[in-house]
Amino acid sequence: MKVKMILPALTEAESPFWRPIKYSLFPPLGLATLAAYLSPDDEVDLQDQHVETLYLEDEPDLVVIQVYITNAYRAYRIADHYRSRGAYVILGGLHVTSLPDEAAEHADTIFLGPGEETFPRFLKDFRNKIPQKRYSSAIRTLEHIPPLRRDLIKRNRYLVPNSIVVTRGCPHHCNFCYKDAFFEGGKSFYTQAVDDALSEIDRLEGRHLYFLDDHLLGNTRFASALFEGMKGMNRVFQAAGTVDSILRGDLIEKAAAAGLRSLFVGFETFSPTNLKQSNKKQNLAKDYREAVNRLHSLGIMINGSFVFGLDDDDSDVFKRTVDWGVNNAITTATYHILTPYPGTRLYKDMEQQGRILTYDWDQYDTRNVVYQTARIDAATLKKGYDWAYRSFYSWSNIVKASLQHDTHKHKLKHFFYAGGWKKFEAVWNFLIKTRNLNNMLPVLESVLAKVKKGTGRQEHPVATQQQDTSAAACSTGLAKQL
Numbered sequence: 001m002k003v004k005m006i007l008p009a010l011t012e013a014e015s016p017f018w019r020p021i022k023y024s025l026f027p028p029l030g031l032a033t034l035a036a037y038l039s040p041d042d043e044v045d046l047q048d049q050h051v052e053t054l055y056l057e058d059e060p061d062l063v064v065i066q067v068y069i070t071n072a073y074r075a076y077r078i079a080d081h082y083r084s085r086g087a088y089v090i091l092g093g094l095h096v097t098s099l100p101d102e103a104a105e106h107a108d109t110i111f112l113g114p115g116e117e118t119f120p121r122f123l124k125d126f127r128n129k130i131p132q133k134r135y136s137s138a139i140r141t142l143e144h145i146p147p148l149r150r151d152l153i154k155r156n157r158y159l160v161p162n163s164i165v166v167t168r169g170c171p172h173h174c175n176f177c178y179k180d181a182f183f184e185g186g187k188s189f190y191t192q193a194v195d196d197a198l199s200e201i202d203r204l205e206g207r208h209l210y211f212l213d214d215h216l217l218g219n220t221r222f223a224s225a226l227f228e229g230m231k232g233m234n235r236v237f238q239a240a241g242t243v244d245s246i247l248r249g250d251l252i253e254k255a256a257a258a259g260l261r262s263l264f265v266g267f268e269t270f271s272p273t274n275l276k277q278s279n280k281k282q283n284l285a286k287d288y289r290e291a292v293n294r295l296h297s298l299g300i301m302i303n304g305s306f307v308f309g310l311d312d313d314d315s316d317v318f319k320r321t322v323d324w325g326v327n328n329a330i331t332t333a334t335y336h337i338l339t340p341y342p343g344t345r346l347y348k349d350m351e352q353q354g355r356i357l358t359y360d361w362d363q364y365d366t367r368n369v370v371y372q373t374a375r376i377d378a379a380t381l382k383k384g385y386d387w388a389y390r391s392f393y394s395w396s397n398i399v400k401a402s403l404q405h406d407t408h409k410h411k412l413k414h415f416f417y418a419g420g421w422k423k424f425e426a427v428w429n430f431l432i433k434t435r436n437l438n439n440m441l442p443v444l445e446s447v448l449a450k451v452k453k454g455t456g457r458q459e460h461p462v463a464t465q466q467q468d469t470s471a472a473a474c475s476t477g478l479a480k481q482l
């Protein structure tokens, strides 16, 4: 059987403001995971439109398309195209799970929730010519899943081909996050067996890894055993975790000993009211600055994530947030405009209140305002969001943030990581065009080299004044879309 697997490009990936490097980071692991259930006789072609031009004139028997909110219209067009050519088309992913009836118009079969149990069930039915219209995931386990088909991934087109996922979901329930909608009807947080995760790591060439798990530190027992097993493996890795998990016990020290060098942390907001509105009560009254210092003392760089436009935000929020990031030596910042994704609690609340302004999913990219704001108007929110990016990544702020660290090595690492990521677009574009992105891995590995233990950062009176003892969990639910 001929199988075509497609990740259509997100709409924003083709905008004039597109930073190609941002969409050339990670290969489509979800599709490669599903491909592992196909038979060795099947002919599989996996295409990621972010890094290649789609070839649509072929005649596969089965087409599998992964749908996010901002690639939904494009995914539907591709699906319609292949159905008109006689292929059997199936759609799955976050957006399909949130709006199954919309997706079903463009598919022969749709998938709700994760696919590890439903996709093999579908394949059996399909081969027996009795496929169902809809498969909903109910059994949630990662035991005995086959190794994902990394042979289908065009490694040289990605900066981080060694991305990996060893858990599913997250133990928390933030109102704006897709997680609860996607995992409805079963467990919403579960892990691989530690030995399976270690074997998967062992199979990856090179030193660098990027864990794309929503919350790698979410299960202390699993994460401790994983880090223990990784200790002798000479890896450097990046991952995501919550403020809460950084402060609890000694898990973060174990992660650092195993090679953790940078962490995506969702600070989100400094307002306790916003945290409550977002159902981030698990992190209320945690000390952001203590978390930052702890990471820095372990030589771990921070990608801080922040959300603008929650109901308690006023027009000062942008400057406050940027200043806090710079003064606390956050290496890179990811800002989002609050976005009520369909299926989330936030969406239901806003719909009930009549606050959804558009149902054009292309606008739901966390760069546009799609809902009626509360204390700031939409234009101020959009302007403030754009300003925050420009300001945080100005050379003066990159230098200022780098100088907050207490060792020269950490200062340099910060400077090269933040500057390299945001300031050398032409170089990145050249590497992408010449298919040399993967050759940058040794550079990335050296920037992620270990920093000697320090006290964390220099004391900074402004940062001390601005310290806020409220906290938030991660916003990977938003970032995931990017």
Ligand code: SF4
Residues within 6 Å of the ligand: 169, 170, 171, 172, 173, 174, 177, 178, 179, 214, 215, 242, 266, 473, 474, 475, 476, 477, 478
């Ligand atoms: S936003 Fe982050 S912490 Fe909250 S539920 Fe989603 S993944 Fe978990």
